[in-house]
Ligand SMILES: NC(=O)C1=CN([C@@H]2O[C@H](COP(=O)(O)OP(=O)(O)OC[C@H]3O[C@@H](n4cnc5c(N)ncnc54)[C@H](OP(=O)(O)O)[C@@H]3O)[C@@H](O)[C@H]2O)C=CC1
């Protein structure tokens with residue numbers, strides 16, 4: 001049995017994770033962490049009576065859970081994962097928008113404590129494959145731009161997936177791209193790759209990578225139409241994260 005604490009309930013992803021845990025015999029929801037809730041009665045959230053609703057880091061202790069699943073906010077995630085690592089709990093992080101220096105500090109803390117964990121920019125297989133295909137294409141098409149499209153409530157821009165895609169393209173390309181302009185209309189340059197963010201009602205999570213070369217173009221696109229699509233990736237991460245001994249980035253490390 002893998003005991004799990006979920007941070008980010010009752011958010012959109014947190015609710016999906018709680019539902020998914022209940023469908024797996026090998027997973028048990030032991031606690032919810034959310035300092036913003038005032039009602040700590042699990043019955044108020046239709047949760048089993050033995051699920052603890054925790055609101056303070058002082059309540060996070062070793063033995064509470066094996067795995068900490070985090071779908072919270074860019075502001076909350078780094079301190080949440082610090083608390084998890086300090087309690088010896090393996091983090092599975094979906095929250096986007098974490099600062100690079102926080103990510104490095106958490107990797108150092110995980111290493112010092114010998115606790116493996118995962119930060120996944122995207123748990124959807126379509127997005128994981130898109131990033132891999134984009135890295136492959138970048139070897140032949142150095143000129144690329146990323147367009148990500150999300151729902152209007154998303155707090156961060158560009159998305160974590162778009163940043164990771166841009167970084168993978170920059171790392172994979174062997175030829176220099178054409179110089180880009182500094183014009184803000186030409187996107188934010190992430191590792192030298194222009195990234196454009198769209199926020200519109202009706203959208204969930206979508207990404208296109210456009211490659212151009214003289215006389216031809218290649219477009220790769222993925223669409224997450226329903227947050228349900230992230231759950232098989234989250235389940236794999238929960239099942240396998242305890243096999244890791246460092247903090248790794250990208251679901252592909254566990255597939
Ligand atoms: N990697 C991936 O595949 C995916 C990643 N995401 C990312 O997951 C994150 C959450 O997305 P989404 O569910 O749509 O967002 P929501 O805004 O719906 O949910 C965020 C939840 O976090 C809660 N929260 C705020 N601060 C804290 C804290 N300190 N500790 C614990 N909980 C806290 C909020 O509480 P309250 O309700 O009280 O405000 C809310 O319930 C985002 O960063 C998003 O980018 C989303 C989809 C897929």
Ligand SMILES: O=C(O)C1=N[C@H](C(=O)O)C[C@H](O)C1
Nearest residue numbers: 096121122154159160161205
């Ligand atoms: O906020 C979201 O919804 C999503 N966030 C992640 C990101 O920032 O890339 C993953 C997916 O795009 C959904």
